[in-house]
Amino acid sequence: MRQTLLKGLWISGALLFFASGCGVLPARLVLGFTAGDPATAQVTSCMRDSNxxxxxxxxxxxxxxxxxEQGSGHISGATPDDNGREVEIRTGPFGTYIEPITANWQLYPAIPALIWIPYALWRHRRSKRLRRSARSTDSGPQAQTPSTSA
Incomplete structure (x- = not known):
């Protein structure tokens, strides 16, 4: 019962982590910066939205x-200083990016968690397997010792 609960907690935690966006956004940015196609963009308009x-x-x-290939739309990372200028961007499956990969440094603390969660699941399963094999070895047939009777 306890192990089923732990397994459910691990799976729920991993799903919550990814559903919250903590793991998705850094992976999305890294994919866009590394696999995105280089392009040249003309920034046509910039607006400040003050909340x-x-x-x-x-x-x-x-x-x-x-x-x-041509495209138009939102350019992430462009500033009002870029308005009317040509800039180098990367176009990826999730949009266009002007900023370097180091621009969103606040998101990168989530990356170790992306590595830690599969590692922790592997360790948990491995220790469970080792405990199970240790129990089966302990409960196996006992060796009979010869008795001496006089």
Missing amino acids: SKVTSKACSGTWRTDDG
Whole structure:
């Protein structure tokens, strides 16, 4: 019963971790920066969106990849200083990025957890297997010792 509960907690924790976005966003960014196609973009407009506590910027533009594909839309990481300029970007499956891979350093503490969760699951299963084999060895047939009778 206890082991079933532990297994359920591990699975629930892993699903919660990924569902919360803690593991998805860093993996998404790394994929976009490493597997994305290089392109040249023209930033056409930037607007500042001031909320009560947060100021964000939304820039858009058009781009062309080295293969000749064209696109337009939001460009992550572009600033109002880039408005009207040509900039180098990466286009990936999750959008376009102007920033270098080091720009979102706040997200990278989640990466060790992406490694730790599978390792912890492996260790848990391994220790469970070792305990089971130790129990089966202990409960095996006992060696009979010869008795001496006079």
